[in-house]
Amino acid sequence: MSDQPSITAAELAHRLGGTFKGDGTRVIRAVATLEQAGPDTLSWIGSPDFLPRASKSKAGVLLVTEECSLPTDRTVIHVADPDVAVCEVLEYLAPPPDRVPPGVHPTAIVSPNAVVESTAIGAHAYVGPGTTVGAGTQIYPGVYVGARTTIGRDCVLWPNVVVRERVTIGDRVVIHPNATVGADGFGYLQRDGRHRKIPQIGTVVVEDDVEIGANSAIDRARSGVTRIGRGTKIDNLVQIGHNVDIDEDCIIIAQCGIAGSSSLRRNVMLGGQVGIIDHLRIGNGVQIAAKSMATSDIPDGRVVRGNPATDNRRFLREQASVRKFPGWVERLRTLTRRVQRLEEKVGDTPNEAT
Amino acid sequence: MSDQPSITAAELAHRLGGTFKGDGTRVIRAVATLEQAGPDTLSWIGSPDFLPRASKSKAGVLLVTEECSLPTDRTVIHVADPDVAVCEVLEYLAPPPDRVPPGVHPTAIVSPNAVVESTAIGAHAYVGPGTTVGAGTQIYPGVYVGARTTIGRDCVLWPNVVVRERVTIGDRVVIHPNATVGADGFGYLQRDGRHRKIPQIGTVVVEDDVEIGANSAIDRARSGVTRIGRGTKIDNLVQIGHNVDIDEDCIIIAQCGIAGSSSLRRNVMLGGQVGIIDHLRIGNGVQIAAKSMATSDIPDGRVVRGNPATDNRRFLREQASVRKFPGWVERLRTLTRRVQRLEEKVGDTPNEAT
Amino acid sequence: MSDQPSITAAELAHRLGGTFKGDGTRVIRAVATLEQAGPDTLSWIGSPDFLPRASKSKAGVLLVTEECSLPTDRTVIHVADPDVAVCEVLEYLAPPPDRVPPGVHPTAIVSPNAVVESTAIGAHAYVGPGTTVGAGTQIYPGVYVGARTTIGRDCVLWPNVVVRERVTIGDRVVIHPNATVGADGFGYLQRDGRHRKIPQIGTVVVEDDVEIGANSAIDRARSGVTRIGRGTKIDNLVQIGHNVDIDEDCIIIAQCGIAGSSSLRRNVMLGGQVGIIDHLRIGNGVQIAAKSMATSDIPDGRVVRGNPATDNRRFLREQASVRKFPGWVERLRTLTRRVQRLEEKVGDTPNEAT
Numbered sequence A, B, C: 001m002s003d004q005p006s007i008t009a010a011e012l013a014h015r016l017g018g019t020f021k022g023d024g025t026r027v028i029r030a031v032a033t034l035e036q037a038g039p040d041t042l043s044w045i046g047s048p049d050f051l052p053r054a055s056k057s058k059a060g061v062l063l064v065t066e067e068c069s070l071p072t073d074r075t076v077i078h079v080a081d082p083d084v085a086v087c088e089v090l091e092y093l094a095p096p097p098d099r100v101p102p103g104v105h106p107t108a109i110v111s112p113n114a115v116v117e118s119t120a121i122g123a124h125a126y127v128g129p130g131t132t133v134g135a136g137t138q139i140y141p142g143v144y145v146g147a148r149t150t151i152g153r154d155c156v157l158w159p160n161v162v163v164r165e166r167v168t169i170g171d172r173v174v175i176h177p178n179a180t181v182g183a184d185g186f187g188y189l190q191r192d193g194r195h196r197k198i199p200q201i202g203t204v205v206v207e208d209d210v211e212i213g214a215n216s217a218i219d220r221a222r223s224g225v226t227r228i229g230r231g232t233k234i235d236n237l238v239q240i241g242h243n244v245d246i247d248e249d250c251i252i253i254a255q256c257g258i259a260g261s262s263s264l265r266r267n268v269m270l271g272g273q274v275g276i277i278d279h280l281r282i283g284n285g286v287q288i289a290a291k292s293m294a295t296s297d298i299p300d301g302r303v304v305r306g307n308p309a310t311d312n313r314r315f316l317r318e319q320a321s322v323r324k325f326p327g328w329v330e331r332l333r334t335l336t337r338r339v340q341r342l343e344e345k346v347g348d349t350p351n352e353a354t
Helices: A009-016 A048-056 A082-093 A312-346 B009-016 B048-056 B082-093 B312-346 C009-016 C048-056 C082-093 C312-346
Strands: A019-021 A041-044 A061-064 A075-078 A180-183 A188-191 A194-197 A203-206 A217-219 A225-228 A303-305 B019-021 B041-044 B061-064 B075-078 B180-183 B188-191 B194-197 B203-206 B217-219 B225-228 B303-305 C019-021 C041-044 C061-064 C075-078 C180-183 C188-191 C194-197 C203-206 C217-219 C225-228 C303-305
Touching: A009 A019, A009 A061, A009 A075, A009 A082, A041 A082, A061 A082, A082 C188, A082 C194, A180 A203, A188 B082, A194 B082, A203 A217, A217 A225, A303 A312, A312 B312, A312 C312, B009 B019, B009 B061, B009 B075, B009 B082, B041 B082, B061 B082, B180 B203, B188 C082, B194 C082, B203 B217, B217 B225, B303 B312, B312 C312, C009 C019, C009 C061, C009 C075, C009 C082, C041 C082, C061 C082, C180 C203, C203 C217, C217 C225, C303 C312
Parallel strands: A041 A061, A061 A075, A180 A217, A203 A225, B041 B061, B061 B075, B180 B217, B203 B225, C041 C061, C061 C075, C180 C217, C203 C225
Antiparallel strands: A019 A075, A188 A194, B019 B075, B188 B194, C019 C075, C188 C194
C-alpha cells in the first residue's frame, strides 16, 4: 500500500503531547496488538496486566502510561491515556479518506423542493421533495433519502443506504452501506387465519452522534416514533422493531434483534445476536451477554446471560450443574443399592418401589 | 409535523359506521396505547382485559366494542371490532404517502423488451429484458429487476430492492428496501476438501399479498422453485434457503433462518431469530417461540420452544428443573450422610464407595 | 418456462462420458430429488443408502455409480461420481444466464483514473479513482466500488453490492446482491459513559474463489486486514467482524456472526446462526452445529454444539440428562422416605434435616 502514511516516534510524541525514550527516528507505519506488532509498528499498554506480554512483543514503539517503566532498550512514548492516544495514532496513519467529491453529481436526482446545504451528493443518489440535508454531510452514490426527511450536519450516508420519508436524522450520524432506516414496522391483525396490515404511519428519530451498521434495519413506528438516542452505536445486521425507544450511549453488537415497543435505557450494552422480545424495559447500564434472549424486564445495572436471560453468575452456576448431572445420577443409583442392602439386613420391606 | 392529518371524534364515528358518546368535536391527531395516549390521541380497548387500564388512560377518545360501557365523562366510539377499526383510523391519520411519481423516470433503464404496464418507475431503477411489471406497481429508485422476471399488479418494490432473473412475483406484493429475491442458493459439493459450486438453476415464486422485510434474502432453488405462499408476511433480515416451500398465511418474525428444502405449512408462526434446519416439515398452525431451533419435523398445531425445539410446556418444566438442580445436589449429599450413619449403626460395610 | 433447455438421456450419457441403459430418447428438463422427480426429470443415487427410495421414484432417468444395478425397466446413466455429474447436468439445463451486456453502460460512472479491463459494467454502477477491475469481471447495475480497490478477473458483483475503498478482491470471486465489503469495523473506546470511535484504517482481503452471500457484511480491519481465505464460501446475512482471519476452504452458513480478531483455520464448517466471540482460534476442520456459540478456542478437528459450544456427544448427553431430571427428583424423594423408615426402625435420629 504505497499510500500508507508514516510518522516518526519523536514527531508522534510531540503530537500526542507525550514524552519519548529511546530512538525518536523510528518510523511507524501501522498499529497492532503486542503479539502481532513488528519493527515498524506501534503497540500500546493500556493496563499493567499487559506488561508481561510487552517484553516478548516485537513492536518498534510502545505507547505506555506516564508511570510505566520498561527496559531501556525499548522505544516508548509516555502519555496520560494510551487507549485514547492509540485512537489518535490511527488517525495520523489513516490513508487519505475516500470522500464524496464536492458538488452535486450530475447523475444525482435532488428534488427542486429539497433544501440541500451539503455540497457532497454522490452519483445516482436520490433526495426527495421537502427533504433537508445539512452542511458538511456526505451522501455517497446510490443513497436514497425519501420525502420530507431531515438529515443533520456532518453526517455520512455510505453507498446504497435507504432512509425513507419523514425520518429525522441528527448531526454527525454515520450510516453504513445497505442499511435501511424507516421501513414499515411489522404489524398485522389476525382475522380468520389471514393477516391484515396495520398501517405504520409513524417515523424514526436518530439523534446526534449515532452510528448504524451495514445492512441493519430500523423500522418506523406504527404511530409515534422509533428512537435511537444520542451517541448510541449500532453494529451490522441489527434489527430494531417499530416503536422501540433506545436511550443515549448504548452499544448494540451485530445481529441483535429488538422487538416492537421495547425500551433500552442509557448505557445498555448488548453482545452479538442478542434477542429482546416486545414491550420490555432494559434498565440503565444493563449488560446482556452474546446470544442471550431477554423475555422480561431487566432492572438497572444487571449483568445477564442465557435464554431466558438470567443473572450472569446464576446462569454460569446452572450451566456447571447441568454438566455434573450425569455424575449425580450415578451417585443416586449407588445410594439406592446401599439403601436396599440396609433394608434387607434390617428386614424392612418397602411398600413402594424405586 | 405540519403535514399530520387530523379528524374529529364525530366524523371518525361516522366513517367507521360506529356510534359515539361524549364530545364529538374532539380532534384526534394520533393513535397510541392506553398508557401513552394524550388528549389529542385515540386509543382502543380490544378486549375486556384492558378495561382496568382504560380508567387511568389520558386518551382523548377510546374505541370500544358495542357492549362496552365506560364512565360517561369519556368520549368513546362503539364499533363491532376495535382492533380492525384502529387500522382504519391509522389510515385516516396517515400523512400523504411518498409515492413514486407517475411515469418512467428519465434516469431509469427499462429494457425495450420489457412489458411495463406500471407507470411508476423511479430514478436509477433497472428493469431487464423480457420482464413484465404489472399496472399499479411502484418501482422505487435504485431497484434492480433482472431479465425474464414477472412482477404482478399493485406491488411496491421499495428502494434498492434486488429481484434477480426469472423470478415470479404475484399481485399486491410489498418488498422492503435492500431485500434480495432470487440470489443463488448455497450449495456446494465437497471433494478433496474443496467446495465445488452446485449450479442454482431454479427460481423463486412469491405469491399474492406477500410482504418481505428490509434486508431479507430469499434464495432461488437449485432446480425447481423456492415458494412463498399467498398472504405470508416476512419481517426484516430473514433468510430463506433454496427450495424452501412456505405455504399460505405464515408469519415469520425478524432474523429467522430457514434452511434448504424445508417446508412450512399454513399459518405457521415463527418468533424472532428462530432457526429451522434443512429438509424439515413444520406442520399447519405450528408456533415456534423466539430464538428456538427446530431440528426435526413438527406435527400440525404444536407450540414449541428451545434448542432443540420441544413442546413448550415441557421446555418450561425442564428449564425450571435446571434451576432447582443445585438444591437437589445438596439433598443428595445429606441423604448420603444419613445412609452412612445407618450403615455404621447396622454394621454394614458397602463394597462400593459413593 | 419456455426458455427451459432440455437434453435426451443418450446425449447426456455421451456428454458425461458415461453409459446408459434403457430409453435413450427420454427427454430431461429438470433435476429433482428421488421423491420429487417426475417423468421428464433426472434424479441421482450418490450412495447405496438411497437405493431403496429409488424403486418408488418417478424419475425418468437416474444417474448412478458404475457398479450400481437397478431393475431393467429403469433408464439409468452410469458414471464415476453421480454427485459431480449432477452438477454438470444442472449446467446443461440452466436457462441462458442473465449476464451484464458487454461494454460500460452509459449511465455507469467509472473514474478516469480507474483501470477497467472488464467490459461488463452495468447501469448506474460506480467505480472509484485508482481502482482496478480485471478482465472478465461482471459488475451488475447499482454496484459501488470505492477508490483504490482491486477486483480480480472473472468475478461477479451482483446488483447493489458495495465494496468500499482500498479493498482487495481476488479472481473468480462472487459477491451476491446487497452485500457489503469493507465497512468500518465496530470499535469504540469507553470514556465517561460515552463511546469514542476507534478509527478503522485497515482493509479487507478476499482471496480467489470466495463466494459472499446476499446482504452479508464483512468489516474492514482497525489496522491491518480482515481476510477471507481462498475457496471459502459464505452464505447470506453473515457478519464478519474487523481483523477476523478466515483461512482456506471454510463453509459459513447463513446468519453466522464472527466477532473481531477471531480466526478460523482451514476447512472449518459453521452451521447457520452460529456465533463466535472475539479473539478465538477455531482449529482446522472444526465443525460447529447450527445456533451454537463458541466462547473459547476450539482445537483442530472437533465437532461441537451448544452455548457455550462443547463436544457434540457431551452436549447431546447433557441435553438428554436434563430431560430425565424431573424423573430423578421423584426417585430421590422416594429414597428419602425409605431412609427415613430405616432410621425409625434402627432408632437413629439424624442431626440434620433433609
